[in-house]
Amino acid sequence: MDDLSAIPQENIIDYLLERFERGQIYTWVGTLLLAINPDGETTTEDIYDLSRANDLNNNVSDVALKDVAPHIFAVAARAHYRVVQGLGKPSQVIVLNGETGTGKTFNAWRALEFLTAGNASADKRRGQDAACRDLGQRIADACRLISAFTVASTEGNEISSRHVELVWLEYKLGSVCGAMVSSYLLERNRVTMGRCNFQIFGQMMTALTDIEFADTGLSRDARYFMSSDLDPSKGQQLRDGFRDTMRAMDMLGFTEDRKKDIFQVLALLIHMSNIRFTQEDDHCRIDTDDQQSKEALENTCKLARLQKEDIVELLTSTLINPQSSWRRHPVCRRNLNTEDACRYRLHSIIRHLYDLLFHWLINSVNGILSARLFSERLGILDIFGFERFDANGIEQLCVNYVNERLQRYFMEKYLEFRRKNLQEEGLIEDAEPPDIVRLYEDRLSTIEKRLFATLNDVCLSTVPSDSATLIRQVCANGCPETRRFLKVRQENFVVQHYAGAVEYSVNDLLSKNIDKIPDEITVTFAVSKNTFLYRLINKSKLHHENGKAKKATMLSKLRCNVDSLTRELNNCDAHYVRCIKPRRLNNREWDRNELRRQLANTGILDALPLARCKYPIHFTYKEFFKRYRCEQTSDFRAACKMLESRLTMNDDDSLIHYGKHFIFLTERTFLQLESARKQLHVECVEKIESFWIKYRNYRRQHIKGNMADAQTINIQNELIEKSPPERKRIISMGICVYAETYRRQSTRENTARDGQAVVNIDIRDESTKTNLLENKYDVQLIDYSNIQGKPQFTPPNVLYDKTSYIIRWLEDVSKAMNIQNIRSLVPKKSLISHNQLADIRSQDARCTCNSSSNRFHTESGLEKNSEDYNKGEDVHVIRHGTSTLFYKNGVLSRRRPARLPVRVHTRLTCLTNSHYLVHTELPQGLQDCL
Template identity: 25%
Template sequence: MYASYIPCVLNVCNCFPYYFECNLAMHLQTMAGPILLAINPFKDVSVSGSDVITAYREKILDSPHVYAVADAAYNDMMRDGVNQSIIISGESGGGKSVTAKLAIEYLVEAGGGNSDIAGKILQSGCILEAFGNAKTSRNKNSSRFGKLIDIHYNIKGIIQGAYVHTLLLEKSRISQLNRSERSYHVFYQMCAGATSDMRDKLNLRIATEYKYLNKSGCLKIHEVDDAQNFKKLMEALGALGISHEDQERIFKLLAAILWLGNISFEVTDLENHVTVMTDEASRSAARLMGCKVKDLSVALCTNKNQSASDDMVQISTLQQAIDTRDALAKFVYTSLFSWLVEAINRSLKGNKEHTTRSISILDMYGFESVQKNSLEQMLINYADERLHQHFVRHLFKLEQEEYESEGIDWKKVEFVDNQGCLNLFEKKTTGLISILDEVSNTSEATDLTFANKIKQHLSSTLQFNNEKAAFKVRHYAGDVQYETTGFIEKNRDTLQPDNIVFLSSCCKNFLTSESDVSDTDKQSVGTKFKDQLFKLIQRLEGSKPHFIQCIRPNAKQLHGMYEKDIVLQQLTCSGIFETVKMSKSRYPKRMTHQEFSSRFSCLLPENSRCHDPLSVSVAILQQYYIQPETYQLGFTKIYLRAEPISVLEKFRQQVMEGTYKVQNNCHRGRVRDFRELMSSAVTLQSFVRGENTRKRRNVVRKPSDQVAPRSLDHLKAVVHIQSVTRGWLARGHYSHLCRWKMSAPDTSKTGRKSYSKVTPEDLPVLHSNVEELKKLVKKLEVSLTQKEHENNELKEQVRQFEARWSEQEVKMKSVEETWQRQMSSLQKSLAAAKKTLTADESRDEISGTQNPDVVDRLSKEFEQKRQNFDDDARAIIGTKSGHMSYSKQIEEFKRIKDRFEMWKKEYKHQLRETRSKIVKGVNGEGASDKRGKQSWWGKLSKRRQ
């Protein structure tokens, strides 16, 4: 996207054509003072996307662009905490919808921490465009409703939600189309992109078969794929959480509206009374709306005479039935559109509790003048007038009034004020809207009555055409003639109560309730539109505005074609040249004295700062040689041009970077100290845990010292018992055999075996002896098994005791090494102290201090204690040779350790006392000597720790 700046010229008519021919063909977006001018190229040539957004966010690109305006709004919101607004204006066909879409893309990307909400905001635009945009004679994608989107952010600039405000959907487009125009996009998209299953359910045909769509002769838009856009619409509906059932109901109502337009009526008598023809159109419309054909026919062909006392039902004439049919279709579509907006807002609600600020994007109707201008065009142009007044108020009126009230030396810039045209619409009794309401409330009034009424009250400000019953209004963008035909009926926008009940029973999920309808009926279309417009402008007044003016380069909507007269007329009417002239001498940056001094007081030395904000502001400007012609001091504010504020911001940035570096270094120092403290704490905790563990080990170790010898004696005793038992059994068995031999008879003479002489009385005795021997053997086997099990357990205990002994021996060695390191550290600390004092010895002798003597005494004491602990260490090492029992070793080591800790504390205490004496002794010396001793004692103390 190319960009440039419009030069500030005084002779616009002479200089602009040359600039236009040379530059405007390439420069599609440019700045005119504080306003961005965006020319519609009628082709997708915009530089956009995530990469370009990132480039503007990181200030890689700074050329005029919609993204730059959105970035300025976002940064102002984050810096000042004030709500912002981006107001996009221009004629119909200027590209406002695309510009608004680009601004929303940037703001969503900038605050896209909540990707779900951000994606829904982008998808909501697709739905609103399908249901609210249509092709007109001047624009193939014209917004037929006003739209204000509030994007909500939290304090960190992350999107929290959004809300969509809408204004006056053009409902007449449902049933009435001008030549070469289309109805709303969604109808054509549905007819082109619906699936076969959807077509069967809706009895859907192609667009040419529907009277509401084919009467204008325009069914397709060049280079627009309606079927593809329908797929995008379905995706968007699903992304916003609209259920499949609701989607089916939406498309049923859309198809019902198309079939309503195809319903025909049959005249039944000479009075032109009609009834609905029972054909495919009436059956399809009734089925899709969820009612019977008979009920639909009653709703279309009858009406109650409200003037009668007994609610007499009358048969409608042909024109009345057609009007009722069209009114039903328009009512269904507008109710469906309102339901969709509410569904979008429910989906975009987000988290309101954390919302602190917002940015609003306004995409309004453009100025419009067609062949036959009716009530819709008048309200659209009235809204454009109100929006232009907001522009004039902020860029001309408020600024120049502020300069005057603040006492600023200022040459007033003349501009065209459209307040008179607004008064023509808004005056309470004699304004166009008030007169229209007054006439509409009269039941017998006609369009001619309205024409005569405004001619009576506004003859001095309006031009009238009696032949067409029309009047001409001079708008800021040009003269427009409005024909009063249909004004009264459109302003009333009435629907029979019976028809409202009928529609509510059929489509209650999407239509307004009866109570809501009755409330809205109390207001006419014009009054309701004026109230909505006031609320919208009031919301914009509470924000800081950023303006974008969209330019239509030619009337034929062709790319690369620029009609100078059309562009020049738009620039002139919108006040661009007055804005450029004013921006040449205006002060775009203004701050109160307090705000200026608070922001830039860091640029002054601390000793030159004072409490008066005005004095601080003047001192800052003088300190940095700001030229007087680039700023002015008001009574409460200071006004600056762009150059000095950029210089001051640059110096402030340098100071802040230096401050950040100092803070960062201090922070790193604190982090380093904290880490050292944590390391010391971890070391101390480790030592305490080790000490507690050793104490618990000592408690367990004492009984273990007695287990080993006792288990060995036990083992010997068991072996001895087993030996004695085996001997006793063997002797008993031997005695029993001897007795048996002595009692046996002599068989050597007879030659017969001895058992032949055994008597029956001896058999029981032998059996009893055998049984006793078996029992004794079993008992001894059980006892032997038990003793072997006990023996194995004792062996396992002996092995465990040996392993513990080895572990304790290793730990003992580690403790000895730790103690030796501590002794070595103390030696090094003392040596460092001696070395440091040697350099200061002469100076200390002159000052009368006794620092070396004190340190020598401490050194001797240290050497003596070191020798004592060395002896104790050798005694500990001797425990490895078994000079004393294990329990005595532990007690001896603990006693030596406690003595060492006590001496170390006493030695530290002596060092502190000595240090304080030395410090007191040198209080009268110079600052350099004092810092030297403090450094020495700091080093000694650090090494000692």
């Protein structure tokens, strides 16, 4: 019993823990997948064998015979199949959600590994080159590189992703051809928190001796603000991580100069974090009396390639922009008069530079991996989990707000939509629906309109405000909904989230919400000699100067990013994975209440009534008939009944439900129908090939009128019919290449019976069968056995070289025209053009030359007459059967050459001067085109 919906609700906890102790960490809840983080409690390494990728991705007929076991691979295979087969929307996305530390990133990596491994094996079978097969490894390296810049440790999780990552796999012809990474909501504040920083800084400080390509100015003995909490016991782990990061850069093609630029910017941020300020009478200055601060300033100027005065002016003063735009004003600067103001300005610049570097890295990776295809995509969405610590600030508010929005999206788009459809179709009871979606809407409205809007107004106000003013304005005009979801407790805001109540520090929200980037940063770095840093800042200049697009507060940028992510998800069909993590009490017993709370918060308990409906797949009748229609009938119900009769059905089980607007299927039924559809397509292809072979042979028999050839054709048909399907397919592809050429020729020469014919290939001959199977017949074959008269040269036995064939043909023509040198007959730059080659091949002009009489002799009576020769134009007219060729001035064509000179327009002498350019012969390019 792998389906959680089949278990009574009071026994769900016992059932999950029993499966968990046996190592079964995945469970179906209808179409949802519930994933439990083992966290070292049980061994699960053997369940991620990538050999299952081929079975789940390709062998649909085998999977259809059994129920699909719950696994992260099964969810990825389902999304992959819908993309390849064109089911639903062109874009599919796997959404992983849960609290922090529940294993979302781990499962996302496993799904990505499964999809790229299946694609590599498929490319290997199709004979793709090594570059295509290495795409999966490069995608994994890109994710590993990005994680070094986004993963950090928190109070609740040692390895926590601090951004929202959406990895897109781009599909073409059923396989992955590229990838693209979209990043949302990077927690930039972590760069200046001084503790639990991103892993890339710890890797740098641990492996300084390995960064030989960049002069960072960092020292192991010095103490830096951004790496002050490094754990010495994790030194080896960080060194291994640094080697993995460097290996990923090498695999993605980053040059030594580019890696040097990246690490110099990171070192610049580390040095800038050590700058200290001291306050004097009415202004602040950089504390150069402190040796550590002095060295930090010097290294900052060295890495930024700026003068010390420019850095000091940027960090200790602000540029006053005049409001008037119709007359010039002198540049005015105002000194910052507090240490906090200077420190905040410094941290704002550090956060901005890191954000620019990170998004440059994302764009570089996308430029390397992406195929720029946006029609068929499969995405994997990994977000940070819900957080609740002892002390919570604006970072936790942003994380929890994003989870709140995505949980509302899940409730609205999946649970509520599916419940409404099932009730209308009579598959579940018409009970009064719980108003869950309305509850989420009220909660989000309170957070956005009461808390976010008021906090933004207070922070952007020109009047200084404190925490008491903020609390008073938030509580003003309070309504029951506000008091239900938002309260004030001891200078803290208490927000009632879907996963529980969380207290947020008012002072932290007020001090960190303003995220204004100094306007003069572009002015200062405009004179920088560091070209990489200069390009980073100037690329964002246009967006920064656009006042309408500029979001001055962190919460404003947060809402804008979440809206963008939601719009992206609306264009996709979503597959959901809900992650939980059981915890033990002090007595080593499982915390059952905590586990039940997580099931409720992730929506599993709300999804149970809907999951008990055994029809997870549904189509409209029009979609179903279009995909599985039978040619015998055009009636929907009759076609459905006919398909139902082909399924493997039990007496006590119905596999198809016919609703009012939809037809519902079990997953097993759906897979059986897909397997039958695939088999039908194979049979249709074989039938089309068989009919084409018979038709081609019939046309050959009809044109030649040779009974001996007809007997050979009948033998061919019998052998082809008796051949295995695979061999039949190869033979048909081998002979259809020249058959199409012969068909075109025979159409033009419908009435000509000149004894010329395509050679009859006896497939009973082993050498001929070998050539057919190897698809060697890529040119037209000529039968010379019936040509009257002895040819002047002996043709090859089986195949003709295209170029040598034409050369010899033209040699015969030159001999007939008393032309001693073949080079005077053909163009100098190319022996013969592609169009001429096609014309000559299609005409099959074979001739012999009688050197004594210097006249043409062919089996069709081809000759050169006085009426075919225009003395005034020096044009040779050559008639062959029903076709005519013209030869003049080294050009052989099917069209008569122009009598008048050709006027050519060029760019320099176009229009008025074009009539002066008169050419007496065609240019070489036009000769080749003929």
